[in-house]
Every structure is written in structure tokens, then in C-alpha cells.
Amino acid sequence: MGGPRFEPVRTVRAYERVVEQVEEAIESGALSPGERLPSERELMVQFSVSRSTVREALRVLQARGLVRSRPGDPNGAEVLPFSPAALHKSMTTLARVAELSLGELVQFRMVLDGAAVLLAARLRTEEQLAEMGAAVAAMRAAAGTDEEAFGAADVAFHDAVARAGGNKLIQICTDVVRSIVVKLIADRIAAAPDREELMRRSIRHHEEVIAAIRAGDGPLAARLSRKAMYDYYAGYVGEGERSALRALLE
Known part of the structure; x- marks a missing residue:
């Protein structure tokens, strides 16, 4: 059969979308090193996701060296400077x-x-x-x-x-x-x-x-x-x- 061959579609989990948006904000300069993300509660509202989704996204962003998030910190995660x-x-x-x-x-x-x-x-x-x-x-x-x-x-x-x-x-x-x-x-x-x-x-x-x-x-x-x-x-x-x-x- 002719025509294009399509690839299976990958389901994107909600936390990945949160990670993508935060990464884009950091890369574009909309978020600068030293600035803080909104609180977990505010992120839940802005992204319209659960607390567990927000926390999973923050874990990924921290593992990538983009933010520092402290448990129990009432402030949002801190955006880190570029690091080799x-x-x-x-x-x-x-x-x-x-x-x-x-x-x-x-x-x-x-x-x-x-x-x-x-x-x-x-x-x-x-x-x-x-x-x-x-x-x-x-x-x-x-x-x-x-x-x-x-x-x-x-x-x-x-x-x-x-x-x-x-x-x-x-x-x-x-x-x-x-x-x-x-x-x-x-x-x-x-x-x-x-x-x-x-x-x-x-x-x-x-x-x-x-x-x-x-x-x-x-x-x-x-x-x-x-x-x-x-x-x-x-x-x-x-x-x-x-x-x-x-x-x-x-």
C-alpha cells in the first residue's frame, strides 16, 4: 500500500508538559537565574494539574540542574545559573x-x-x-x-x-x-x-x-x-x- 507511513503516537504525561514549559521559560530568559518559580499551589492552578504532577516536574527539573527545590520551602523553586x-x-x-x-x-x-x-x-x-x-x-x-x-x-x-x-x-x-x-x-x-x-x-x-x-x-x-x-x-x-x-x- 502506498502513501506515508505513520509512527505510533506517544502519550505525553502531564508532568512532561510542565517541564517543557518551565524549560522554555528559562531558555528564553523569561525566568532568570536567582528568580523563583511560583509556589507548588500556584503551579497547580496555573498548569491545572495535581500536586503530585507538579512535584514530579520539579524533581525532573532539579535532576537536570535547572532549579533547586527544598522540601517544605514556602517559596517556589529557585532557578539556577548555567552550570557546566x-x-x-x-x-x-x-x-x-x-x-x-x-x-x-x-x-x-x-x-x-x-x-x-x-x-x-x-x-x-x-x-x-x-x-x-x-x-x-x-x-x-x-x-x-x-x-x-x-x-x-x-x-x-x-x-x-x-x-x-x-x-x-x-x-x-x-x-x-x-x-x-x-x-x-x-x-x-x-x-x-x-x-x-x-x-x-x-x-x-x-x-x-x-x-x-x-x-x-x-x-x-x-x-x-x-x-x-x-x-x-x-x-x-x-x-x-x-x-x-x-x-x-x-
Whole structure:
């Protein structure tokens, strides 16, 4: 039979509509940080819903870091200022539930890290460059002896690079995507027989990227970063998705 194919309609619960309207008011600036929502009783009247619906909506808004609601407070919930921590939480939830494949996450990480090192090569300070060097020195000290310290130093390197680029959204996205990817393949990394060699190769890659950043060569730093990530993760990604990763290599 021809014609369009329709999707089943999802029933929207009342509290979701309340959440949507409050989110829209915050995003549009109609509600500013520090201001308060009307009281629970007033919200019941305005939305024409039950107290339990209002409370469920407030729980969701609080979980998303948009408002702070105290039990028994006679005033309405307080609208919170923008928080990188709230965005971090939202993005983590999105990345986990959006049915993204490992290949898509790795590809996104290649894009993000490539952009971060490109910016770092052009904008970094001497202090930030020293931070990156100290992180790689810590990786070298931990290689083969302390995997946890090695991982922490690796995270510190990428954080220093993202901070040097100066873009908070890139910092948050790289952190979220990195932690999810690492969790997804943690067991396979731990079981790798050549774990120590992987660490040493990782250190060499980081040193090459730092040299390009120090020289101010953004395109080279970005190319090296994407290639290092491809070399590290391609083996964990199915053959069908590898071509999507290779598309980012020049």
C-alpha cells in the first residue's frame, strides 16, 4: 500500500508538559537565574494539574540542574545559573541513551580532539604547554607500573589541551565522550596482552602532538591527534564502521 507511513503516537504525561514549559521559560530568559518559580499551589492552578504532577516536574527539573527545590520551602523553586556540571550530566545521559555505536562515539571524539588541539596550537600559553608536558611526564612515570595513575595523567593531558583551546563546550564534550568510550572498552583494554606497549605508543603520540602544539602547527597537531585516536581505537570498532573513522584521516 502506498502513501506515508505513520509512527505510533506517544502519550505525553502531564508532568512532561510542565517541564517543557518551565524549560522554555528559562531558555528564553523569561525566568532568570536567582528568580523563583511560583509556589507548588500556584503551579497547580496555573498548569491545572495535581500536586503530585507538579512535584514530579520539579524533581525532573532539579535532576537536570535547572532549579533547586527544598522540601517544605514556602517559596517556589529557585532557578539556577548555567552550570557546566549540569550540561555534563545531560550530555552523559544523552550519549548513553541515544543508542550511539562505539564507532560513532570514537568518530565524534576524533573530531572534537582534532579541533581542541588545533585551537590549543594557536591559543595556548606557556603555562598550559607546561601542564601538557607535566601530564605526559606523569604518564611516562606510571607506564607499566600503575595503570590508574597512567589513565589519570592521560585525562589530565586532554583536559589541559581542551582548556588551552578556551571553549567550555569542547571541554565538556571531550570529557563526556572520552569517559563513555573508555568505559565501553575498559574490559578489552585490561585484557590486552601488549598493554605496556600500548602505553608507550600512547606516550609517543602525545609527545608528537605536544611538539606540533609548541610549534604552533594546528593542522599537523589535529592530524596527529586523529591518527593516534584511530590507531588506538580502530581495533575495537567493527570493520563496517572503520571506513567512517578513516574518512577523518588525511
